[in-house]
Each structure stands twice: as C-alpha cells, then as structure tokens.
Amino acid sequence: MSFINSNLHQKKCKLCGKESVDISEKLGVCKECILTDYTNASKIISVIRKTYRMNYSLPIKPPKTKNGLTCGDCVNNCVLGPDETGFCNLVKNIKGKLVRIAGDAKNGLFSFYYDSLPTNCVAAPFCPGCSSSGYPKYSYIDGPEIGWNNLAVFYQACTFDCLFCQNYQYRKGVHVSKPASPKLLIDAVRKNTSCICFFGGDPAAHEYGVASSEGEDHQGQRAL
Numbered sequence: 001m002s003f004i005n006s007n008l009h010q011k012k013c014k015l016c017g018k019e020s021v022d023i024s025e026k027l028g029v030c031k032e033c034i035l036t037d038y039t040n041a042s043k044i045i046s047v048i049r050k051t052y053r054m055n056y057s058l059p060i061k062p063p064k065t066k067n068g069l070t071c072g073d074c075v076n077n078c079v080l081g082p083d084e085t086g087f088c089n090l091v092k093n094i095k096g097k098l099v100r101i102a103g104d105a106k107n108g109l110f111s112f113y114y115d116s117l118p119t120n121c122v123a124a125p126f127c128p129g130c131s132s133s134g135y136p137k138y139s140y141i142d143g144p145e146i147g148w149n150n151l152a153v154f155y156q157a158c159t160f161d162c163l164f165c166q167n168y169q170y171r172k173g174v175h176v177s178k179p180a181s182p183k184l185l186i187d188a189v190r191k192n193t194s195c196i197c198f199f200g201g202d203p204a205a206h207e208y209g210v211a212s213s214e215g216e217d218h219q220g221q222r223a224l
Helices: 031-036 038-055 168-176 183-188 208-213
Strands: 091-094 097-100 110-116 149-155 193-199
Touching: 031 038, 110 183, 149 183, 149 208, 183 208, 193 208
Parallel strands: 149 193
Antiparallel strands: 091 097, 110 149
C-alpha cells in the first residue's frame, strides 16, 4: 500500500535540474543548491522576494540613499531620500524630516481579537495562562486559565522580509487600516482578559506595543 500523498508532485530545481517533492514550488531551488551555490541561488530567490514585496506595495529593499536621513529604529538602518519610505513602510522622509506614518507611541497599525485560554500558543507548555507555571504571581488559576481570554494583537507591518511568514496577510494593513491610539488596546482589555500577546512582525517598528503593555495612553496616564 502506498502512503505517498497524491497531491504532492515533483518540482524541478532551476539550477541543477534535480526533481523532488522536497523542492519549494515558490523558491524553485533545491536545498543543496542553496547551501553549495548560494550566489546563483540567491539571484533566483531575490526575484521571488521582489515580486512578493511589490504585490504589497512595499519597498524592495532598505533604502540607502546618499545624503538621506537615517532612521535607525531597527537593524535595517534605512537612509531615506526625499519622499522615500522605510523598509517597514511606516517611516517617510517628508520635507527633510522623518515622519512616522504609524508605529510610534501615539499611533499604531494593528488588529486584535479575543482568544480563549488555554490557547495554541507556542509557549503553552510554560505559559502561565495555559499551565500552572507562574501561579499565583503571573496567573489567576493554578492550571490552565479556563474561562479567561488572551487579547491577541497583530502588528500590520514588519521590518523583516520572511518569504514564508504565516502572518503575511497582515502587511496589507499598512494600506487599508487607519492608525489607532494604544488606548484602543487598553480599552479592549476585559474583566476576564488574563494576558496580551503581540504577533505579526518585529516589534522594533511598533512603539505603541510598549505603551499599551504598560497600560498608559499617549499622555502617560495609567489606564489599567
């Protein structure tokens, strides 16, 4: 009896011509070529990256414009010329000044929902909300916090460029969402909200995450 998934099909490496079900259909390059001939493999992969970012109207690569303004908020260290946007698509050089379109302590691009505890968090084995870890200092129940919820927040922009990001769809938020105050998240905390988790991107571009986690609005007022 064959246990091979009939939905799998052979893919061909664009470099060496090898055929295998293990070759990524999106990348089109086998693992061996990536490891032994990365110079040429990266040329093929870079085309995929370029197409991917263009589909979301994102900068192709971190700008390094001569005599531009250095952002420095993340490892990309974008240097922006006039009217250029940073790799995260949240910072722009407007009339010689770096302006955060969103992502600062006052405004962020995010979405959120309530996730019942215990949840499928990767940290579940040692998460206070899903286990007895940290009780009573970090959780309300000695065990999984059944009846409580987690406020799951998704950043809608990122400083990374991961081709296989499981949260890629949230990058659309840069173009369709309106910036909101961290107070929106603070007010979203319910009586049975035990914890807040942030997903979807590198937090370096999202200062409001710190502000909302500390329970303060942009005026420094305690809200929790």
